[in-house]
Amino acid sequence: GNSVTQMEGPVTLSEEAFLTINCTYTATGYPSLFWYVQYPGEGLQLLLKATKADDKGSNKGFEATYRKETTSFHLEKGSVQVSDSAVYFCALKDGTGGFKTIFGAGTRLFVKA
Amino acid sequence: SQTIHQWPATLVQPVGSPLSLECTVEGTSNPNLYWYRQAAGRGLQLLFYSVGIGQISSEVPQNLSASRPQDRQFILSSKKLLLSDSGFYLCAWTISGIHEQFFGPGTRLTVL
Numbered sequence: 001g002n003s004v005t006q007m008e009g010p011v012t013l014s015e016e017a018f019l020t021i022n023c024t025y026t027a028t029g030y031p032s033l034f035w036y037v038q039y040p041g042e043g044l045q046l047l048l049k050a051t052k053a054d055d056k057g058s059n060k061g062f063e064a065t066y067r068k069e070t071t072s073f074h075l076e077k078g079s080v081q082v083s084d085s086a087v088y089f090c091a092l093k094d095g096t097g098g099f100k101t102i103f104g105a106g107t108r109l110f111v112k113a
Numbered sequence: 114s115q116t117i118h119q120w121p122a123t124l125v126q127p128v129g130s131p132l133s134l135e136c137t138v139e140g141t142s143n144p145n146l147y148w149y150r151q152a153a154g155r156g157l158q159l160l161f162y163s164v165g166i167g168q169i170s171s172e173v174p175q176n177l178s179a180s181r182p183q184d185r186q187f188i189l190s191s192k193k194l195l196l197s198d199s200g201f202y203l204c205a206w207t208i209s210g211i212h213e214q215f216f217g218p219g220t221r222l223t224v225l
Binding site for chain 2: 049051089093108
């Protein structure tokens with residue numbers, strides 16, 4: 001079945017450090033891939049997405065590239081801020097017309113000033 | 114524009130009491146609707162989803178139930194809460210042709 005695996009947290013970084021959160025997936029066909037962010041006490045928000053191989057999603061300085069050959073969708077940011085502290089979820093929706101989105105377990109990021 | 118509402122925002126209930134959480138979506142028609150639960154420090158667990166009025170698919174057998182009495186209303190219920198029902202409940206919606214889901218602000222439920 002479809003699945004998403006992301007690196008365990010928490011990840012603790014200093015402000016302006018480089019961020020990478022790894023995400024790999026297993027899916028049939030050609031899924032769409034997402035990163036969602038959850039700030040404390042809030043619901044999830046879509047951060048970025050990619051719908052086909054080699055697409056790069058980007059938003060608010062975050063980027064992720066859909067790599068079909070390595071089944072990966074790693075999240076990166078060149079210089080994190082304290083306000084980026086949140087939980088990040090990698091997710092996929094398969095391309096077969098199903099109704100469900102598969103979420104990873106989430107990675108908590110703490111950014112220190 | 115589309116918006117999604119959940120209420121209440123916070124709820125503290127004794128074990129064995131009933132539960133009703135409500136989710137409504139504005140600005141769209143015939144959405145697919147979802148209920149998720151997030152235990153403390155954990156990921157998302159899909160509980161129910163609905164593709165139309167009166168159509169409910171259950172993902173996890175438990176003492177919770179869901180109903181969709183109107184196109185843009187999704188209700189999560191329980192007749193008798195358990196301690197293990199504590200968590201953060203999230204409602205989400207999407208529509209055909211859109212890949213991403215849109216989440217509500219959540220309801221934090223504490224069962225004592």
